[in-house]
Amino acid sequence: MQSPAINHIMVNGIACRHLSVMDRGLHYGDGLFETVACVDEKLQFWDEHIERMRHGAGKLGITTTAIDYFKDDVLALLKTHPISNCTIKLILTRGVSERGYRSPSPQKVSRIVLLSALPEYLDEYFTQGISSCFCRHPLSQNSALAGIKHLNRLDNVLARNEWQDEYQEGFMLDDAAHVIEGTMSNVFAVKNSELFTPALSHSGVDGIIRQQILAIAQELNIETHIVDINKQQLQEMDEIFVCNSLIGIWPVNALAESRYRVGPLTLKIAWALQLRIHA
């Protein structure tokens, strides 16, 4: 399914659809992004998204001051273009520099906000589950970048290009054959009423909804394992579900040749997540 067209864009606080060709976001993927759902005029988990971007910027050595202005940008865009439900993508790059990998000093970062319609996913993805596959393209491994939502996303692009419309998500493995995440989601699974999710020590994005689900599991006293999981182990689980900020939780009803029910722990966690979203 193609997402709806982008509607409104702001660059460094100004309505604008273009960026300097010298921006390091283009040259090196030298930056970070966040995808925030706005539903019924509420920015879901805004503070958590901003906190993750601040943490990522710290790790990459990108100046963090501008992050505070994202909220003003978004509110200004939503005031000019009142939309109750939309997708908000925030991009922070290390900005323009002269040729070469070396960071400019001081940095004049680029702050980009893109406001678009929410993707029109079918209700049945949530109620009946989705169909999924294993991707052949491996995820890059790098302990220093793992967890960070940076702009080096060629892996996700190449993995997503392995299918058209026959699946709703594909699972990516690292070179060591561990399942790490979906192309656009984190993955959880249930076995004997215990929760499992891949460790992200060498690859993958530390998703906001993943963090929420781990907190929910703790609240509900669900035994949780953050571990390496291989293909066979994932396929032998009782329940599988994926999550991200736009979909919330989607149960997986098919993964390659295996079939799954929309199970009780998935539903319990999905319900608790809805409560957090609407808190």
Next chain:
Amino acid sequence: MQSPAINHIMVNGIACRHLSVMDRGLHYGDGLFETVACVDEKLQFWDEHIERMRHGAGKLGITTTAIDYFKDDVLALLKTHPISNCTIKLILTRGVSERGYRSPSPQKVSRIVLLSALPEYLDEYFTQGISSCFCRHPLSQNSALAGIKHLNRLDNVLARNEWQDEYQEGFMLDDAAHVIEGTMSNVFAVKNSELFTPALSHSGVDGIIRQQILAIAQELNIETHIVDINKQQLQEMDEIFVCNSLIGIWPVNALAESRYRVGPLTLKIAWALQLRIHA
């Protein structure tokens, strides 16, 4: 050393300094680049650069038709701005798309040419060698992306940011502690008159000058080993040198606490490279 300011830019054949904020080069690093030296009005190893970009585009599934137009772009820019010596950076991205990792179909790629002054490196880097270090930031490992000069270059940025002006290059290691390349160069070393260079099966860029040096070594009957090399093995070499399209060859005279002479095999290969450049 900061590189000189960019002079002239062309986007899709038109003089322009801006790109759509929706370009996938920015969002995902979904593209490729080449850095070509123009010296005395000659585009050095142009065909090899274009061939590498075509090969990379094939691997990433990016439409290759537009690659043929880079030559016209460059000649047009050089006609408008006659400069005998300059750096030419070519960028090819998968172009603009709507939200999401999935590639648009058909692709309307973005073709960017940036023309800038050659970096003003000191002659002594070539004649007396450079000082270098080992970087702490590890290179990402991914057998499917290794060798390709793609736009996911956060590793190089983070490694280069580990020092200011005290070194001219830093060596990057993968998570398995193999030395792979410099932040902006490939690495060669000599031991007992035999040539060594790291295997690039899991990380690193398959450099144009690296390819030339391997061809030179074959012509000169120099025994050559493309192998995994760890830190200690590199430090115990007789000669070390780095190479890229702008510097040609720089001997390394210092790597961490070790010191090296500008050795005979380095000079022999550097001389043969000059002959190829001026052929």
